[in-house]
Amino acid sequence: MNSSKVIDLRKIYKRFYVGTPNELEILHGIDLTVNRGEFVSIVGASGSGKSTLMNIIGALDRPTLGEYNLNGIDICSAKDGELSHIRNKQIGFVFQTYNLIPRNTALKNVELPMMYAGISSHKRRKRAEELLEMVGMGDRIKHTPDELSGGQKQRVAIARALANEPSIILADEPTGALDSSTGRMIMDLFHKLHRERGITIILITHSNELAEETGRILTLMDGRIISERRGGAYAEGQHTPCAQ
Amino acid sequence: MLKDNILLALSELKANKMRSLLTMLGIVIGIAAVISIMILGDGMKRYTVDVMSSPESRRVYFFIIQNAQEDIYDDAKYDESVREMRRSDYFSSKTFDKLQESFSDRLEGISLDRDLGQMKVGSESINVCGVNPTALSLKGEIKVIAGRGISSDEYNKGKAVVIIPEKKAKSLYGSVENALGRSLECKKNNELNCYTVVGVYHKEKESMMQDMLFGSSGEPAFVPYANAATVAVTDDCFYSFSAVAKQDTDLNGLAEDLKKSINNSFYKDNDAYKADVLVLEDALKSVGQIISLMKLVLMAIAAISLIVGGIGVMNIMVVSITERTREIGTRKALGATNGNIRTQFLIEAIIICMIGSAVGVGLGLLLGKFMSSLMGIQGVATLGTIAISVSFSMIFGVFFGFYPASKAAKMNPIDALRYE
Structure with missing residues (x-):
């Protein structure tokens, strides 16, 4: 096994309503490999199968057919409990709508994945503080989500995604709910994490502009990857606020 | 983990104060009714025994x-x-x-x-x-x-x-x-x-x-x-x-x-x-029997009110879980197992029942004492009866919390994340 491969998808099919007259095939044999330290974006219009692919990559769902190896773990044969564990340890989710737990402080939110990993409260508090410091939220650790702005919420969510040092960060339209300047800041944060910490990031977006900044751009259409090209047009400070 | 769950449940209850109070009220009334009826029944029994020697x-x-x-x-x-x-x-x-x-x-x-x-x-x-x-x-x-x-x-x-x-x-x-x-x-x-x-x-x-x-x-x-x-x-x-x-x-x-x-x-x-x-003497004995029977009937009614209270807890849990579908999805995405989610909501239900029953025991003791002094009898609630009714309410918490908690645990994370 190539140790630099973090994600290895082979001939992934996803069908819904299997065995009924409404049977629907969303993904038609996706092949995708992501290496450690890559910043990949998956672009596609609504209905192209982006979300379905993301669910499979994120181990939230299993493919109907095909093989999926995540950091050497066979996802297709894993049981529900094992999938929970894989999500906990291997994947850091960043959602469009932040999905912070309401009424819990930023600190508690960042501690959450570590709590499910069974890390002692002292250790996880320390690490959560570090992570929040890293994303520039060190002075807001006691604030609850409703006391934070959208950008601040997303930064807490990114800190949370990093909590268990996952193999990949899976960001689903992370700037989709933000104004352009805040979105820019979030993208800068991703680039910084990628560059300085070598974190593997998969960005799912419908914005070509954002995708251009990443190292590799995959375009999804009607359940197939129709193009794959190099990107990397990112240089800090040179970008105008991203349009959404 | 358990401590986290308890703290989490408490913060949830605090966040929905009115709702938590109303839900607890059902349990409070149920337990208070059971305890005060126990005290009254005990007092009546003691009284008939006293009369037997007069x-x-x-x-x-x-x-x-x-x-x-x-x-x-x-x-x-x-x-x-x-x-x-x-x-x-x-x-x-x-x-x-x-x-x-x-x-x-x-x-x-x-x-x-x-x-x-x-x-x-x-x-x-x-x-x-x-x-x-x-x-x-x-x-x-x-x-x-x-x-x-x-x-x-x-x-x-x-x-x-x-x-x-x-x-x-x-x-x-x-x-x-x-x-x-x-x-x-x-x-x-x-x-x-x-x-x-x-x-x-x-x-x-x-x-x-x-x-x-x-x-x-x-x-x-x-x-x-x-x-x-x-x-x-x-x-x-x-x-x-x-x-x-x-x-x-x-x-x-x-x-x-x-x-x-x-x-x-x-x-x-x-x-x-x-x-x-x-x-x-015979009449007193039959009065004693009638009192025992009355006690049983009243206990049954009190038990029904306890069950109704329990159903109230279940109802609120179902509502709360529906409201928090997204949160459940997020937790699952972050690595919570079905067991984690079930435990979280079970503990919430148990805590509602426990706080409710603690208040209920207090209220029941007061009510029982007040009513027995009104009737001129002396009843006591033994520690055993209190323990039984409190453990009953715990069992209630588990029983009525289990269905909603399982429902939460079985949620599909994808659907839960998308829930609006």
Whole structure:
């Protein structure tokens, strides 16, 4: 096994309503490999199968057919409990709508994945503080989500995604709910994490502009990857606020 | 992890204060009802045991029934066409004299009392009641606090002496001591009766239980029966009377013997009526049984309210889980297992039930104490009963929390994340 491969998808099919007259095939044999330290974006219009692919990559769902190896773990044969564990340890989710737990402080939110990993409260508090410091939220650790702005919420969510040092960060339209300047800041944060910490990031977006900044751009259409090209047009400070 | 779940549940409850309170209220009421009913039931039981050892329990009732009837409860054989009772069909003092004479070894006495009714003393009014010593012993806990009681000589000779209640002594003469030796002039239907006050008594307030079981006897002025009999407005006719047995007498045996004696001497040739007897001990036992039954029924009702409370918890949990679908999806995405989610919501339900039951126990204890003091009984809730009802509410928490918690645990993370 190539140790630099973090994600290895082979001939992934996803069908819904299997065995009924409404049977629907969303993904038609996706092949995708992501290496450690890559910043990949998956672009596609609504209905192209982006979300379905993301669910499979994120181990939230299993493919109907095909093989999926995540950091050497066979996802297709894993049981529900094992999938929970894989999500906990291997994947850091960043959602469009932040999905912070309401009424819990930023600190508690960042501690959450570590709590499910069974890390002692002292250790996880320390690490959560570090992570929040890293994303520039060190002075807001006691604030609850409703006391934070959208950008601040997303930064807490990114800190949370990093909590268990996952193999990949899976960001689903992370700037989709933000104004352009805040979105820019979030993208800068991703680039910084990628560059300085070598974190593997998969960005799912419908914005070509954002995708251009990443190292590799995959375009999804009607359940197939129709193009794959190099990107990397990112240089800090040179970008105008991203349009959404 | 457990600590985290508990803290989490508490913060959720705090965030929805009103809802949590209302949900708990159901449990609070249920537990409070169970505990207070336990206390009342215990108090009633204790009371009946107390009564069992009082003169009341050694009492046998006599009354007149038709010849064809088995006993007083035998309504089926009651015949409307039987002739009405005549003077000679009633019990009379002759009956009592004979019984007291022939059963002196086993009989403490026959309770003779005659209520002379309300009389006027100046502008005040007072009830006057003629009693013999046995009758007085059945009038509740009477304690002479000043002067003396009526002597046996006064009883026998029917002297015009009276013992009056504390309250009347104060309202008529200003103070308890002032009343002693004074003459009590009572007027009824323009007839004047004068009694010398020899004593003032104090009576423990009658409990509601006593009222229920024996009826209230109030606080009349007591005069010797023999005296009251001379001014009696009614004749020497008694439809019923009660006799009190000496201690450690077989009540049923005595009752049967007394009945035989009365029926053989006074009702031998009576064509329509005879005497029958009721042993109070038996009646008390059946009262005890009725109380146990009542307790059971009330407990069942309380248990139902507890179940309703539990369903309230379940309802709120279902609502809360639906509201928090997204949160559940997020937690699952972050690595929570089905078990983690189930535990989280189960603990929330258990905490609602536990806080509710803690408040319920407190409220139930207060309510139980208050109600039993109102009824004049002394009930206690044992630690065991409290422990049982609290552990029941825990079980309730698990039972009613389990369905919603499982529902949450089984949510598909993808759908849950998308939930709007």
